[in-house]
Amino acid sequence: MASAPSTDWPGRYYHIDQVLEKPGPRTDPAFLAGDGVKDFLRNQAKILVIGAGGLGCEILANLALTGFKDIHVIDMDTIDISNLNRQFLFRPKDVGRPKATVAAEFIMKRVPGVTVTPYFGKIQDKDEDYYLQFNLVICGLDSIEARRWMNATLVNMVDPENPESLKPMIDGGTEGFKGQARVILPTFTSCYECSLDMLNKPTAFPICTIANTPRLPEHCIEWASVLEWPRVHGDKKMDTDDPEHISWLYKVASARAREFNIEGVTWSLTQGVVKNIIPAIASTNAIIAAACCNEAFKIATSSAAFLNNYFMLIGTEGVYSYTFEHEKRHDCPVCGGEALDLTVSPDSTVENLIDILIERQDIQIKKPSLSTPTKQLYFQAPPQLEEATRPNLEKKLSEFVPANGEITVTSTSLPFSLSLRILYS
Amino acid sequence: MIKIWSMKKNEDAAAKKKPKTSAAQIRVQKDLTELDLPSTMKTNFPDPADLLNFTLTITPDEGMYKGGAFNFSFSINTNYPHDPPKVKCTQTIYHPNVDLEGNVCLNILREDWKPVLNLNSVMVGLQYLFLEPNPDDPLNKDAALEMTRSRDQFLNNVRATMRGGYFKSVQYDNVLAR
Numbered sequence A: 001m002a003s004a005p006s007t008d009w010p011g012r013y014y015h016i017d018q019v020l021e022k023p024g025p026r027t028d029p030a031f032l033a034g035d036g037v038k039d040f041l042r043n044q045a046k047i048l049v050i051g052a053g054g055l056g057c058e059i060l061a062n063l064a065l066t067g068f069k070d071i072h073v074i075d076m077d078t079i080d081i082s083n084l085n086r087q088f089l090f091r092p093k094d095v096g097r098p099k100a101t102v103a104a105e106f107i108m109k110r111v112p113g114v115t116v117t118p119y120f121g122k123i124q125d126k127d128e129d130y131y132l133q134f135n136l137v138i139c140g141l142d143s144i145e146a147r148r149w150m151n152a153t154l155v156n157m158v159d160p161e162n163p164e165s166l167k168p169m170i171d172g173g174t175e176g177f178k179g180q181a182r183v184i185l186p187t188f189t190s191c192y193e194c195s196l197d198m199l200n201k202p203t204a205f206p207i208c209t210i211a212n213t214p215r216l217p218e219h220c221i222e223w224a225s226v227l228e229w230p231r232v233h234g235d236k237k238m239d240t241d242d243p244e245h246i247s248w249l250y251k252v253a254s255a256r257a258r259e260f261n262i263e264g265v266t267w268s269l270t271q272g273v274v275k276n277i278i279p280a281i282a283s284t285n286a287i288i289a290a291a292c293c294n295e296a297f298k299i300a301t302s303s304a305a306f307l308n309n310y311f312m313l314i315g316t317e318g319v320y321s322y323t324f325e326h327e328k329r330h331d332c333p334v335c336g337g338e339a340l341d342l343t344v345s346p347d348s349t350v351e352n353l354i355d356i357l358i359e360r361q362d363i364q365i366k367k368p369s370l371s372t373p374t375k376q377l378y379f380q381a382p383p384q385l386e387e388a389t390r391p392n393l394e395k396k397l398s399e400f401v402p403a404n405g406e407i408t409v410t411s412t413s414l415p416f417s418l419s420l421r422i423l424y425s
Numbered sequence B: 001m002i003k004i005w006s007m008k009k010n011e012d013a014a015a016k017k018k019p020k021t022s023a024a025q026i027r028v029q030k031d032l033t034e035l036d037l038p039s040t041m042k043t044n045f046p047d048p049a050d051l052l053n054f055t056l057t058i059t060p061d062e063g064m065y066k067g068g069a070f071n072f073s074f075s076i077n078t079n080y081p082h083d084p085p086k087v088k089c090t091q092t093i094y095h096p097n098v099d100l101e102g103n104v105c106l107n108i109l110r111e112d113w114k115p116v117l118n119l120n121s122v123m124v125g126l127q128y129l130f131l132e133p134n135p136d137d138p139l140n141k142d143a144a145l146e147m148t149r150s151r152d153q154f155l156n157n158v159r160a161t162m163r164g165g166y167f168k169s170v171q172y173d174n175v176l177a178r
Helices: A014-020 A035-044 A054-066 A099-110 A128-132 A144-157 A193-198 A207-212 A217-233 A243-259 A267-274 A282-301 A350-359 A383-394 B002-016 B023-033 B119-131 B141-149 B151-162
Strands: A046-050 A070-075 A115-120 A136-140 A169-175 A178-184 A310-314 A320-324 A338-344 A369-371 A376-378 A405-410 A417-424 B041-044 B053-058 B070-075 B086-089 B165-167 B170-172
Touching: A014 A035, A035 A282, A046 A054, A054 A070, A054 A099, A054 A136, A054 A169, A054 A282, A070 A099, A099 A115, A128 A144, A136 A144, A136 A282, A144 A169, A144 A193, A169 A282, A178 A282, A207 A217, A217 A243, A217 A267, A243 A267, A282 A310, A338 A350, A350 A369, A350 A376, A350 A383, A369 B023, A376 A383, A405 B023, A417 B023, B023 B119, B053 B119, B070 B119, B141 B151, B151 B165
Parallel strands: A046 A070, A046 A136, A070 A115, A136 A169, A338 A417
Antiparallel strands: A169 A178, A178 A310, A310 A320, A369 A376, A369 A405, A405 A417, B041 B053, B053 B070, B070 B086, B165 B170
């Protein structure tokens, strides 16, 4: 790090320092009040923010003002004019530029001494070595898929022999007036995947209603996008970011609406329905981002007990919030299940391994199916896949799995799956 | 300084990169290897290495569609089981709940999908459509109307269209089981 001139004017952190200079009645005994913790927060802590949108802008501003000085941010999107009402780090001149880059520039200009390193791209572009460099990860995402990926990556990174490999993940999310903030300590607390079945599913209408008895403008729009688009355009994929595609859907949906005397199909409703847009509320984002950053500060400094582990906000009728401990699922495909190191002879075949799994007292799995991250080793069913993978049985395991390689085992006798790490004797 | 850092990072990445099995992948493996299908249903994988795209053939052994072999394509995305599998009938058939483009009206494929459901539930649901076609939730309105009006005439139409060829100016596929 190049040593930047000190930008810490007297009194800059007066309020924050109230919390860091002396322990409170409920502070963790490990908390070392004073210069050490200030130095960690301001000169050592490295934090990653995922998403520079509605939540991300708030999170970046909060972190910078709290005193985090080494912040990284990832976002794959560019700025759209409709973002400007709430994503306050962006101005009309920035439309079309990468969110991560513009947000980083803005924060650095506005808050002296803070370095924000942007990455304009996907979280999937980065590997474990990249994520290992951070102390903490905060997610302000709008996609379930991205959250699942990030969560699984951080859970898989945990190496019991290396405490540094455990990266707390703070996940914020908002939907209209509702929101949630949670703290995930990978492998210790419930993870994002554990709570997947709690999610509201996006509104979907029965396809027969869409086809025959439309009553709402949404039915007409779904008719255009689900039934008419593939019928007219065949395999050509619909791009919900392409205004021409939206216009086509709007035209088709409007005609359908006229036929059934339905009012209310507009261009923006069409876009909203096909992109499944839920109006974003700036104040909800502000509350959730504040909750997330508060947790980041507490975890980074140990100055107070952090959230255990799920905070939800319901602002639809009044302001209601509820905090509870979401429990880890033992059959969670990401953080649940067993992980086992198994040492086998380098000459072992796939069949030998299966015999070990069946016979060993501490494992005892009935009819295991095995795969590596890239290949199926042996599947018990369906018949065609059993046949296709059967020749692998007599092949050497080392042909498919390197030392320390991973094998996923599923079986009806397992709650979900077993992850094996193969070592060769 | 940045250069050194990124070079080091690339070296590490090359040495240690090991792909991880995604939750969706494990879940599909579990669903497929634990399928419990009756003899009337069979899966087929055009590429056995690709677990996310396959077909299902249903050959009902009772009901009005007995004697036919009906093919459905399954396409699973990486957000499974949050997202349901995409299922389409690959033949043009005469059925109140399947339209001529192959769209299927089955609640658990859309509005009632939940991550606790699995591929087995979807397949059993599809087979049920052939045992008990439901004219109250039609996708093919003509077929549904006919079924409500005259079951005998509907059955005749089913029989006729299963042999393939034109019926009321629609070209149907021959779906008779061979």
